[in-house]
Amino acid sequence: MDGLSRADETPPAGRFLRACRRQPVDRTPVWFMRQAGRYMPEYRAVREKHSLLEICRQPELAAEVTLQPVRALGVDAAILFADILLPLIPMGIDLEFAPGEGPVIHSPVRSANDIERLRPVQVEQDLAHVLRAVRLVRGELPAPVALIGFAGAPFTLASYMVEGGASRDFRRTKQLMYTDVPAWHALMDKLATVLADYLVAQVRAGAQAVQLFDSWVGALSPDDYQAYAQPYSVRVLEAVSREGGPVIHFGTGTATLLELMRDAGGDVIGIDWRIPLDRAWERLGHGVAVQGNLDPAALLAPRPELERRVERILDQAGGRPGHIFNLGHGILPETPVEAARAVVERVHARQLQAEKA
Ligand code: CP3
Numbered sequence: 476m477d478g479l480s481r482a483d484e485t486p487p488a489g490r491f492l493r494a495c496r497r498q499p500v501d502r503t504p505v506w507f508m509r510q511a512g513r514y515m516p517e518y519r520a521v522r523e524k525h526s527l528l529e530i531c532r533q534p535e536l537a538a539e540v541t542l543q544p545v546r547a548l549g550v551d552a553a554i555l556f557a558d559i560l561l562p563l564i565p566m567g568i569d570l571e572f573a574p575g576e577g578p579v580i581h582s583p584v585r586s587a588n589d590i591e592r593l594r595p596v597q598v599e600q601d602l603a604h605v606l607r608a609v610r611l612v613r614g615e616l617p618a619p620v621a622l623i624g625f626a627g628a629p630f631t632l633a634s635y636m637v638e639g640g641a642s643r644d645f646r647r648t649k650q651l652m653y654t655d656v657p658a659w660h661a662l663m664d665k666l667a668t669v670l671a672d673y674l675v676a677q678v679r680a681g682a683q684a685v686q687l688f689d690s691w692v693g694a695l696s697p698d699d700y701q702a703y704a705q706p707y708s709v710r711v712l713e714a715v716s717r718e719g720g721p722v723i724h725f726g727t728g729t730a731t732l733l734e735l736m737r738d739a740g741g742d743v744i745g746i747d748w749r750i751p752l753d754r755a756w757e758r759l760g761h762g763v764a765v766q767g768n769l770d771p772a773a774l775l776a777p778r779p780e781l782e783r784r785v786e787r788i789l790d791q792a793g794g795r796p797g798h799i800f801n802l803g804h805g806i807l808p809e810t811p812v813e814a815a816r817a818v819v820e821r822v823h824a825r826q827l828q829a830e831k832a
């Protein structure tokens with residue numbers, strides 16, 4: 476693939492994986508959640524010809540789109556192009572990505588009966604296209620650039636299944652959780668089984684790290700998180716941790732949940748922008764790595780303001796091993812590619828250690 480091996484952009488071996496393990500690095504590794512997406516002209520060109528699900532189902536296309544931001548931005552990690560909702564399809568969920576609307580689930584799960592009917596998933600067969608994309612990407616990535624696999628966390632996926640799509644307040648999800656506790660636990664149990672198998676299979680196919688996206692878990696109080704979500708995240712995180720690769724545990728709006736998320740598991744805890752990185756890391760303790768925490772909207776700011784915000788996060792990380800620079804949530808479609816590139820350059824410009832072999 477053209478452009479992947481430009482010497483000036485190829486980071487030294489394993490910067491991202493070293494940081495996940497809290498080992499010293501020469502420069503802070505950086506990647507962006509949703510780094511392959513509509514803000515990139517190369518992605519839009521593929522999307523003109525193919526739907527999102529088509530890209531996900533054709534490993535060659537998924538691999539190509541995964542590599543686009545690696546070439547364009549010089550990031551230290553690639554995240555597999557897929558969607559957190561893909562494993563719901565073989566469970567029997569009828570879903571669609573409606574233009575301008577986000578995901579729409581035509582068969583929402585609202586009762587014990589609906590949950591009963593969900594099908595078990597044979598990951599190696601039912602999600603073979605994802606695993607094939609993992610193998611293709613790993614074969615094409617330059618060695619120092621890590622490949623990250625991912626899955627949605629049980630709570631976040633349950634919320635899509637129950638709400639039927641995006642939600643502001645998750646009222647139907649909580650209604651089920653508070654009204655039919657056994658049904659809720661049955662749903663989370665089924666999801667945890669599928670997601671653990673799915674992440675383990677991604678690691679076995681060549682993903683060197685995985686991220687568990689609990690994007691909407693910040694909607695829960697600490698008590699509800701502990702009772703209704705955490706045990707299932709624990710199961711998924713334990714299963715994939717046994718495979719060895721580092722695990723990133725991510726959520727948004729989690730300032731009141733950080734310690735509980737750390738206790739659930741993960742080598743790296745994702746931090747959104749609503750809490751300063753240094754305060755979050757202090758609360759978590761420095762025995763865990765952190766990822767974050769630039770506000771995605773900062774990439775829409777004038778360059779000096781953007782750079783000031785990048786520098787502030789690097790200052791707060793203080794050169795301590797175990798910081799991965801990222802946004803606090805996914806990159807916005809309005810983001811100028813130049814701004815994303817400027818962030819990568821700025822992060823890489825700061826030398827952390829005398830460079831050693
Ligand atoms: O580059 C990458 O990050 C890899 C690809 C990726 C996608 N979805 C592709 C995608 C990843 C990691 C995801 C994860 C995902 N999907 C999450 C967790 C991350 C987060 O943002 O919290 C969630 C909640 C979803 C569900 C989902 N998929 C939503 C809410 C939407 C619509 C939002 C929008 O921006 O329109 C999607 C669609 C989607 N998945 C897009 C992409 C690039 C954009 C739509 C498109 O290209 O048509």
